[in-house]
Structure formats: C-alpha cells, structure tokens
Amino acid sequence: DTEVTQTPKHLVMGMTNKKSLKCEQHMGHRAMYWYKQKAKKPPELMFVYSYEKLSINESVPSRFSPECPNSSLLNLHLHALQPEDSALYLCASSLGVGQPQHFGDGTRLSIL
Amino acid sequence: AQSVTQPDIHITVSEGASLELRCNYSYGATPYLFWYVQSPGQGLQLLLKYFSGDTLVQGIKGFEAEFKRSQSSFNLRKPSVHWSDAAEYFCAVGRPMEYGNKLVFGAGTILRVKS
Numbered sequence: 470d471t472e473v474t475q476t477p478k479h480l481v482m483g484m485t486n487k488k489s490l491k492c493e494q495h496m497g498h499r500a501m502y503w504y505k506q507k508a509k510k511p512p513e514l515m516f517v518y519s520y521e522k523l524s525i526n527e528s529v530p531s532r533f534s535p536e537c538p539n540s541s542l543l544n545l546h547l548h549a550l551q552p553e554d555s556a557l558y559l560c561a562s563s564l565g566v567g568q569p570q571h572f573g574d575g576t577r578l579s580i581l
Numbered sequence: 582a583q584s585v586t587q588p589d590i591h592i593t594v595s596e597g598a599s600l601e602l603r604c605n606y607s608y609g610a611t612p613y614l615f616w617y618v619q620s621p622g623q624g625l626q627l628l629l630k631y632f633s634g635d636t637l638v639q640g641i642k643g644f645e646a647e648f649k650r651s652q653s654s655f656n657l658r659k660p661s662v663h664w665s666d667a668a669e670y671f672c673a674v675g676r677p678m679e680y681g682n683k684l685v686f687g688a689g690t691i692l693r694v695k696s
Contacts, residue, residue, distance in 0.1 A: 473624075500680035511671055511686035512625070519680030559624055563681030567613050567632060570681060572624040 473573035492560030604672030
C-alpha cells in the first residue's frame with residue numbers, strides 16, 4: 470500500500486474545464502513533488518514544495534497551478550489544458566536532505 | 582550536469598533465471614543513487630538506495646545493487662526472477678537539496694519474464 474495518496478485515480482476533462490488533482494501524505498515529509506509521466510517515458514519533474522513554499526518550478530505552463538495548503542496536502546489545479554497534457558501525474562514526498570522520494574500511484578489524466 | 586543511462590530498453594528472462602539491469606551515471610560528486618520499479622498503471626516503488634558506505638546494497642523483493650565508482654555504475658541484480666517482477670525499472674541519481682533531492686531518471690528498462 471502506498472503511503473502517498475492521490476485522487477482521483479482517473480480524470481477525463483475537456484480543454485475548457487477546471488479541475489484539481491489532490492495528493493496527501495501523513496509521513497511527516499516536508500518536501501512534496503509533482504511529476505508528469507508520458508507513456509514509455511520516465512517521470513519529469515514539474516514542481517517542488519519545501520516546507521509549504523514553492524522551491525522549484527521547472528518552467529511549467531501557467532495552465533498548471535500548484536498549491537500546498539499545509540504540510541500534508543498538495544494540489545495541482547488544472548485549467549485550459551491541451552491534448553498533449555494527457556499523461557500520468559505523479560505526486561511524491563521526501564523527508565529531508567538526500568532522502569528518497571516516495572511516490573503515489575498517480576492520476577491518469579485524459580484531455581478531450 | 583547529472584545524467585543516467587540505462588542501455589537496455591527491454592530485457593526478457595526466464596522465470597527462475599538471474600537478472601542484471603545496467604545503470605551508468607554521470608555526476609560530479611558522490612552520488613545518491615536509487616532504483617525504482619513501476620508496474621503498469623501504478624506509481625514508482627523504491628527498491629533500494631545508495632548514499633555512502635557499503636557498496637553492495639540490499640533492497641526489497643530480493644533485489645540488490647552494487648555501486649562501482651570506477652565504472653560509474655549502479656547495476657541492479659536478482660538471483661532468481663519471479664513472474665511478478667515483470668515491470669519497468671528506473672535508475673535515478675539524486676542531487677541533494679535542502680528539501681530532499683532532485684532526481685534525474687534513466688529512460689527505464691522494461692523487464693519481461695517468460696515461463
């Protein structure tokens with residue numbers, strides 16, 4: 470069982486919709502990450518939050534908007550997405566310096 | 582800049598046979614190295630990690646990996662493969678940051694197990 474919980478597991482949305490992905494962990498980790506993974510590719514880092522502050526934004530388009538309301542919760546708000554944004558979105562968390570990241574099972578996003 | 586090469590895109594082994602997945606990295610300092618496994622439709626599960634110390638690292642599910650600095654390698658091994666090991670395997674090098682580490686993944690190796 471994964472200790473990082475992502476909801477929903479699947480999401481289908483139109484290009485004009487607004488939706489949000491949610492990620493939750495209760496391991497006391499202070500860093501949380503969003504990744505995008507296309508089929509047959511490794512995960513690509515999108516955002517990193519450290520102590521609830523945005524630390525890294527890997528030049529992600531503004532149609533993706535992250536939010537970290539508290540140390541256990543990470544959201545990814547989606548608006549006006551494009552078909553090429555269809556992918557598996559993975560959340561991860563880590564405890565501290567050099568420590569491994571623990572991943573959730575992801576949200577499979579399809580843009581119509 | 583850090584990088585990871587997994588030379589084998591696909592590997593097929595018979596159930597019960599031994600397995601070795603190759604990983605070569607490029608990093609300017611002592612690396613933090615990880616192996617993750619991903620089953621279809623699922624997230625990544627950490628198999629093992631190397632930070633320092635003993636160069637032979639034991640992980641979950643009977644996997645081990647050996648860090649060889651002279652060869653810049655961190656190959657994953659298992660003495661006897663089970664059908665449930667069929668999955669995609671990612672090697673990653675981590676650059677330590679205050680919050681954890683920034684991972685760079687290899688392209689992955691898809692393992693197929695034949696009975």
